[in-house]
Amino acid sequence: AELMFIDFMGVCFDQIFNQAAKFKYMFGGKAETPMVVRTMIGGGLRAASQHSQCLYPIFTHIPGLKVVIPSNPYDAKGLLIQAIRDNDPVIFCEHKSLHQLEGDVPETPYAIPFNEANVVREGGDVTIVAIGFMVHRAMEAATALAKEGIQCEVIDPRTTSPLDLETIIESVENTGRLVVVDESNPRCSMAADISAQVTEQAFGSLKGPVKMVTAPHCPPPFSDVLEDLYMPSAEKIAEAVRSLK
Known part of the structure; x- marks a missing residue:
């Protein structure tokens, strides 16, 4: 359907x-x-x-x-x-x-199992978990931060149910810092859910608070200026990462 x-x-x-x-x-x-x-x-x-x-x-x-x-x-x-x-x-x-993004796709059928997150970029300073389109914003931020000497590990969960929390926690145990990027509104968001689960299960590995980068708690605006402010940006992600260093 x-x-x-x-x-x-x-x-x-x-x-x-x-x-x-x-x-x-x-x-x-x-x-x-x-x-x-x-x-x-x-x-x-x-x-x-x-x-x-x-x-x-x-x-x-x-x-x-x-x-x-x-x-x-x-x-x-x-x-x-x-x-x-x-x-x-x-x-x-x-x-x-x-929908306009291009990339190499094999013609033959293949399946990607659920509950297997993709580590898009490796890094040892900060873990960034980003969902969907936000993966690209996170990668943009990670590239900029690398020039400042901050190496980010970017994780794409691919699925939120089931959620591959094991891969996320394994990364946090290595970096000690976590930023979660989620375009949905902050209340009861995936950012809040992932933050809570990591805090509960890997609190001893965290060197600081988990940071969430989300849309504000309001409907998406029509105005181009307002929508650009509404959506999580690479700069907002970078600011969240810098605040943990």
């Missing part, structure tokens, strides 16, 4: 949250709902408040749903094939600002 924007999901919350997500549990594993819902997320195209939200944390919150957020063409194909082969309902979130 395809819903043009994740903002429109409200019209079918009951079918997704209370039916598809719960059938396997309610029937003791005897019923399955192998379903993929593709949808667009995110800002950057001046599509205003009702077409620019990043609502994947809502779906991540629901047991029984799997949530996929690719950041590049190679991952998009591999994760989509994995989603199609999966026997659970999958919400497949495509950031609209990435």
Whole structure:
């Protein structure tokens, strides 16, 4: 199935949250709902408040749903094939600002397993976990920070449900510092969730507070000037990293 924007999901919350997500549990594993819902997320195209939200944390919150957020063409194909082969309902979130991105994609089928984060860039000073389009902003920040002598490790979770927390914690145990970049609003966001889990499970490894870089707690604006301020930028990410050094 395809819903043009994740903002429109409200019209079918009951079918997704209370039916598809719960059938396997309610029937003791005897019923399955192998379903993929593709949808667009995110800002950057001046599509205003009702077409620019990043609502994947809502779906991540629901047991029984799997949530996929690719950041590049190679991952998009591999994760989509994995989603199609999966026997659970999958919400497949495509950031609209990435639809024009080009990259090498093999013609032959391949699948990328869920729950396997991608370490996009290695570094020993600060861990940056970034979701979807924010991976590119994080990489931009990491490149700039490297010129200042700060080496960042950038991790792309690929999926938020399931979440590969093991890879994130392993990185934090090495760097001692964590910045989480999430385009969704800050309250009950993936940034807040990852921050809480890392703080709970790897507190002894942290050399300072976990920093979150998110959108503000308001709807996405239509104005180009305001939307640029609304979205997490490479400079905001860099500022968060510098504050930990």
